[in-house]
Amino acid sequence: MNKKNKPSGNGYVYSTDPDFRYEEDQAPETTAAPATQPLKIRLDTKQRGGKAVTLVQGFNGTEDDLQDLGKKLKSFCGTGGSAKDREIIIQGDQRDKVLAWLHKNGYKLAKKI
Numbered sequence: 001m002n003k004k005n006k007p008s009g010n011g012y013v014y015s016t017d018p019d020f021r022y023e024e025d026q027a028p029e030t031t032a033a034p035a036t037q038p039l040k041i042r043l044d045t046k047q048r049g050g051k052a053v054t055l056v057q058g059f060n061g062t063e064d065d066l067q068d069l070g071k072k073l074k075s076f077c078g079t080g081g082s083a084k085d086r087e088i089i090i091q092g093d094q095r096d097k098v099l100a101w102l103h104k105n106g107y108k109l110a111k112k113i
Contacts, residue, residue, distance in 0.1 A: 031061025034106035041095050041102075042113040053081070054095050056088040056102075076101050 038058045045052050056073065059066050070083025073090055077097050081090040090098065095112050102110040 029062070031065040035108045037061075037107055037109060039102060039107055039110040040113055041098050041110060043093055043095060051091075052093050054090040054093060054098055056090070056098060057086070059086050059088070073098055073101060 037060060040057045042055050042057070043052055044055050059069065066083050066086065066088070070081065070088040070090075073088060074081045077090055077092075077094045079091040079094060081088065083089070099110060099112050
């Protein structure tokens with residue numbers, strides 16, 4: 001399917017309400033303090049050919065800060081990965097390392113699932 005035929009993904013097709021205004025979800029303009037970030041760390045293997053990855057979910061902040069945090073975590077673990085859609089993907093089972101780094105750097109609400 002090319003881009004022209006793909007749905008926009010917002011879920012609205014048509015509204016009969018004359019006062020209806022669709023508001024898109026906007027990314028936060030500022031990043032919350034590390035101590036208030038509700039991060040969750042979990043291991044995932046779905047849709048990855050059986051390979052395990054560590055997911056860090058629940059980041060509240062700007063895309064630049066997400067990329068920066070992802071880069072620091074990947075560097076600390078010595079592995080590859082990516083940061084997009086408000087989650088950080090790190091290759092391999094790195095849950096203990098990621099949790100230790102987050103606690104060391106002030107992310108108090110981080111927990112391992």
